Amino acid sequence: MKRCDISELFQEKTVVKMCAPMVRYSKLPFRMLVREYDTDVCFTPMIMSDSFVQSQKARDNEFKTCEGDRPLIVQFAANNVEDFLRAAELVSPYSDGVDLNCGCPQRWAIKEGYGSSLLKNPELVRDIVLRVRNTLPSPYSVSVKIRLLDEHRETLSLCQSLEAAGVTFITVHARTPAQRRQPPNYEALQLLCSSLNIPVVANGDIHSLQVAKEVALNTGCKGVMTARGILENPALYAGCESTPVECVKRWVTLCLSLGSSFNCFHRHLSLMTGSSSVGVGNSNPGIIRNPMDRRFLNCLTTYPAVIDFFSREDIFGNEFLPSF
Ligand SMILES: Cc1cc2nc3c(=O)[nH]c(=O)nc-3n(C[C@H](O)[C@H](O)[C@H](O)COP(=O)(O)O)c2cc1C
Numbered sequence: 061m062k063r064c065d066i067s068e069l070f071q072e073k074t075v076v077k078m079c080a081p082m083v084r085y086s087k088l089p090f091r092m093l094v095r096e097y098d099t100d101v102c103f104t105p106m107i108m109s110d111s112f113v114q115s116q117k118a119r120d121n122e123f124k125t126c127e128g129d130r131p132l133i134v135q136f137a138a139n140n141v142e143d144f145l146r147a148a149e150l151v152s153p154y155s156d157g158v159d160l161n162c163g164c165p166q167r168w169a170i171k172e173g174y175g176s177s178l179l180k181n182p183e184l185v186r187d188i189v190l191r192v193r194n195t196l197p198s199p200y201s202v203s204v205k206i207r208l209l210d211e212h213r214e215t216l217s218l219c220q221s222l223e224a225a226g227v228t229f230i231t232v233h234a235r236t237p238a239q240r241r242q243p244p245n246y247e248a249l250q251l252l253c254s255s256l257n258i259p260v261v262a263n264g265d266i267h268s269l270q271v272a273k274e275v276a277l278n279t280g281c282k283g284v285m286t287a288r289g290i291l292e293n294p295a296l297y298a299g300c301e302s303t304p305v306e307c308v309k310r311w312v313t314l315c316l317s318l319g320s321s322f323n324c325f326h327r328h329l330s331l332m333t334g335s336s337s338v339g340v341g342n343s344n345p346g347i348i349r350n351p352m353d354r355r356f357l358n359c360l361t362t363y364p365a366v367i368d369f370f371s372r373e374d375i376f377g378n379e380f381l382p383s384f
Pocket of ligand 1: 080081082083084085104105106135161162163164205233263264265266285286287288289
């Protein structure tokens with residue numbers, strides 16, 4: 061399939077709308093679903109570059125794609141140049157870019173020198189970008205996803221050194237690694253945008269198309285990225301206020317035709333219908349409103365049982381049955 065030039069996309073579109081990398085979630089069927097609802101670019105979940113490079117089994121498990129799954133950016137966790145570069149070379153024929161995770165705040169990641177611990181090692185991040193840029197030339201995209209550092213000048217200095225190394229764009233989750241539920245610091249994004257020439261993608265609490273547009277306008281970011289919002293409403297970028305029934309139906313059809321573990325299929329279904337017992341922070345009331353029905357859906361363990369449930373007259377009725 062023809063490669064997409066991500067830099068060109070930023071020039072063509074007023075705002076490039078991205079689906080975030082999400083471990084266990086942003087897999088092939090979900091990417092194909094959100095592409096039907098105006099998502100411009102999708103990320104894979106974060107993949108460990110060391111095992112990806114070493115093992116065919118890891119490659120088969122962690123990276124599945126298909127015709128139409130483009131533009132696609134593959135995100136890796138890496139703590140050295142060689143692993144990231146080799147992983148990038150392996151996926152470059154099937155993707156439009158690679159992304160380095162510099163935002164994961166989990167303890168295991170920090171201990172091993174992955175994720176947000178890289179924010180404290182800007183030389184390594186720059187070297188990784190530089191080597192990929194020199195080995196896999198433009199238009200193949202090389203990007204970095206960061207969180208904010210405590211001091212603005214540190215964030216800016218990191219971004220400027222990545223710009224000089226040839227990074228295609230930078231996604232900024234507008235919180236520091238220590239912050240969890242605090243409101244995102246969009247002012248910091250605005251300051252970054254005013255000092256950088258590369259596109260900056262805004263991330264953090266973008267739960268509707270309206271918010272996406274406002275954040276882009278107010279910060280000068282050329283792109284927006286959503287994670288929890290798009291899990292709860294995969295049609296978010298199409299301007300839908302909550303998940304349309306048709307979108308749930310497409311999810312079932314895509315999982316059956318592209319293949320998905322039952323667990324992944326079911327977890328997404330719970331989130332997009334507002335039935336999840338864990339929730340991801342949005343206030344979406346959901347399309348399954350009766351608590352008994354939500355509990356019932358959450359207990360189902362097979363595809364046919366789920367399809368029977370949605371085909372019930374009092375849920376979506378017979379027209380719900382998936383079509384191929
Ligand atoms: C279920 C889940 C999995 C995530 N996995 C990743 C990941 O693989 N790589 C990454 O950079 N960020 C990951 N994140 C963080 C998101 O990409 C995003 O930065 C964060 O959730 C803030 O955006 P939001 O407010 O739109 O959710 C994950 C978030 C969630 C909720």
